[in-house]
Amino acid sequence: MRFPRLPLVGLCSLVWATALVAQPAGPPSVIPHSVWQAKPxxxxxxxxxxxxxxxxxxxSFRELTVTVLQTLVDSSGEKPxxxxxxxxxxxxxxxxxVVREGSAFNWRGFHRAVVAIYGPGELGAGLxxxxxxxxxxxxxxxxxxSIAGGADMRLRIPHAISHVTLHHTGDSKPLTRADDPAQRLRNLQSWGASDRNWWDVPYHFLLDLDGRVFEGRDWHFQGETNTTYDPGGHFLISMIGNYDVQEPSVGQLEAIAxxxxxxxxxxxxxxDRIGGHYNYAETGCPGKYLRRYLEDGTLRRMVQQRLNAR
Known part of the structure; x- marks a missing residue:
């Protein structure tokens, strides 16, 4: 399903007072995945x-429960x-x-893959x-x-949306006017495939400095995370950049709402199904400058006004 192409609402030149004014019904226009992607x-x-x-x-999945008892390093071969x-x-x-990283096998009607085992110094160490x-x-x-394989062998997991959750990409550098947000997305897609075995970017929609909305992975399928929380059921909205070091504009907040x-x-x-990544995992995501608008009720008020107008 794709959103109808409607004009963006909310400009950075708006004063803060207008951020709480209900906007016309309908989502912002969306830049399709096919426009920015390096690969489908x-x-x-x-x-x-x-x-x-x-x-x-x-x-736990269906009748199967898989419990991780211990992670180890096998040094008996040529390489650990x-x-x-x-x-x-x-x-x-x-x-x-005892199963190796990157292996897969069948057991009593189920296929199981150990996609990765993250060691010390790696993102997600211990997971x-x-x-x-x-x-x-x-x-x-x-x-x-018998192998887990890479991003091309990953599974798209259907889910029913139960939460709307705000993230940021948490880049090492903030997004600036000199940056191309589409290139940031291509980098994220490539990194996710090569380093995390993700079949696409982890988020369903991503926003740039002007509040333009980029289509990420199909929102009918579960997103991804580097933490332990379950992204199943979460409609994942992510701000491109690092909102521990940069602040959102009025236009961005309008687009989020x-x-x-x-x-x-x-x-x-x-x-009350609106939240941030930090509500479900031990993380600071979506950054302190976005968290404030979740915690002080600003975003919920903006969203409620939009719902009341429809």
């Missing part, structure tokens, strides 16, 4: 789940390899296995990226694979 999205739709888990945590000891359990049956799916929902090339209001309306959700 990858991924294969499947009945599946993907989560980052630390030792002692479990991933990260491994995880896991317990599999379903319908009264259970089994423990194991697990992907499980029903074998019946997979094409033979995936179902019979427009998009949040549309997402709530389209998914029949109450206003």
């Amino acid at each position: 999205p990858l991924g294969i739709p499947a009945d599946a789940a993907r989560r980052n888990k630390k030792a002692g945590d479990s991933l 390899v990260d491994v995880a000891r896991v317990r599999l359990a379903t319908n009264g049956a259970s089994e423990e296995r 194991v990226a697990l992907e499980v799916a029903t074998i019946a929902s997979l094409p033979a090339t995936i179902a019979n694979a 427009d998009l949040m209001a549309w997402a709530l309306k389209a998914n029949n959700l109450p206003i």
Whole structure:
């Protein structure tokens, strides 16, 4: 589903008072994925789940529970390899296995992939990226694979939206007028594929300095995270840049509110389903300068006024 192409509302020249004035119904116009992308999205739709888990945590999916018992380094070969000891359990049956990073196998109707095991010094250190799916929902090339593979073998996980969640990309440098936001997105897409095995950018929509909205991954499929929270059900809106060091403009807040209001309306959700990444994980995302507008109620008031006008 694509948003209708309507004109952007909210300009940086507006004074703060107008930020609380309800705007016309409808979402902001969206710059399609095909306009900015370096490559089309990858991924294969499947009945599946993907989560980052630390030792002692479990991933439950359908009748299967996978528990990460321990992460280790196997130094018996030519090169050290990260491994995880896991317990599999379903319908009264259970089994423990030691599995290598990047491996995949089938067990009692389920396909399981150890996409990554993040070690010391890596983003997500101590976490194991697990992907499980029903074998019946997979094409033979995936179902019979003994390797987890890269971004091209990742699964698109359908979900129903239950939350509208604000992020920032958290770049090392803030987004400036000299930067090309489309290039930032291409960089994020390439990095996500090569370093995190993501089939597309992790967010559903991303905003630049002018509040222009870029289409990210298809919002009917679950997004991604480098933390332990479950992005399933979250409509992910991300500000391009680092909002621990840069402040949002009025125009950006207007665009966020427009998009949040549309997402709530389209998914029949109450206003209290608006939140930030930090509400669901140990993180400062979306940055201190955006958090203030979530915590002081500004964004909720702006969104509510938009909903009242529809």
